[in-house]
Amino acid sequence: MPPSLAPLPKAAPQITEVIANTLRAEILQGLLKSNLPLRQDEIAERFGVSKIPVREALYQLKAEGLVTFFPNRGAVVAALSSAEVDEIYAMRIALETLALRRAIPHLTIANLTQAEALLDAIDQEKAVAQWGELNWEFHALLYQPANLPRLMEWVRILHINVARYLVIFLVGLEYQATSQREHRAILEACRQGQTDIAVTLLEEHLQAAANKLVAFLQQRAS
């Protein structure tokens, strides 16, 4: 038989994955700030492992844009300029409007009910650190029926990259209220099958967040 590998993935505890997930979460929550050096020995000791799985985890985060490597000098938590935030939101708009457009024809009553419940959960959530995650779950729920797994993965990465900066706004209740109002408008358009309207609302929703974040970062840079 010709060389082949039966493509049967199996559950296995991957140390590399654990490290990557932990570091990712810490970067998102702002515990590990931009430009902070990520020393391999330090991380290895912390997890009680050698440097090799640490390196592989860092490589994974590099691919996600959360970490920057400098040859022979190590890795740091990646920093985003306002220009990069603008770029990421432009990409999000391009990809998420595509996802939503393709998802709406396949949205079920169950999807809509679940999305509604999620918005209520956001309203009642006290822990600000959780808002980013719930926010993403709402968006992901609307895009899921499009059945575009690669697109979903990339949109998730884009979301992750701006999420750690968004936390700054989410603490301000006024933005969260606006955001939730926009979420409900999008959901309503989806429910009525008004694809173009829903897509336009989504685009405006993302653009509004982008403008706010870019303005904030430009101000801080000065």
Next chain:
Amino acid sequence: MPPSLAPLPKAAPQITEVIANTLRAEILQGLLKSNLPLRQDEIAERFGVSKIPVREALYQLKAEGLVTFFPNRGAVVAALSSAEVDEIYAMRIALETLALRRAIPHLTIANLTQAEALLDAIDQEKAVAQWGELNWEFHALLYQPANLPRLMEWVRILHINVARYLVIFLVGLEYQATSQREHRAILEACRQGQTDIAVTLLEEHLQAAANKLVAFLQQRAS
């Protein structure tokens, strides 16, 4: 001084990069076919290194979608279904039209001249294996002035993922002729600053390739 790392990247020969680049090129050229197992020992011996840089190179290719990992069972060259090809082209259209739209206002005479020369070079290139690369260079040249580096990187990855399948068509001269005609039409619209027309032509150009490739893969699957 607080912990920080002067962000001064420096040129250094990275074995991992060399391995990743080599394997990537071989996958693109069809030398390493879909589902072929990539044994770490084998690759390590071939490059005269240990398994560690090999693993890190494979991780990088995994992030690019060219390789799939199975825990404790190794990595294989990723295979694309027709559905995945459709998805990738949908993403390409979303992202590349964005790039072109933002690039056109900044296109210089030099850009246009260079693009023209590249099309001529494609016409005269005999080696079919080179067409994919030149093709990408043409597209990249038109998007470059948008000054969106992350977008460019991701579009490059998307292009890479379908390029190895596209080689199948490029050997057929009739498709290459059609493709080149479309390229020149796009370039002409760019030259005249007709953004909407250029974007529409680009979308049709990509969709035509997508349709052809999807049809081919669906036929082969049966």
Next chain:
DNA sequence: TTGACAAAAATCGTATACGATATTATCATT
């Protein structure tokens, strides 16, 4: 012959060890 089980081989995943490179500290010189 077929199927189930066990032993053997192959392959992966990671720890340890060490050389290479970069950064910091020390000291002589102007």
Next chain:
DNA sequence: AATGATAATATCGTATACGATTTTTGTCAA
């Protein structure tokens, strides 16, 4: 005192080695 060269230190990058998991092979009974 400031500057530049040199030594010491820290950190990274990779080879070697080994245990863990999986796949294959071999054996035996039904």
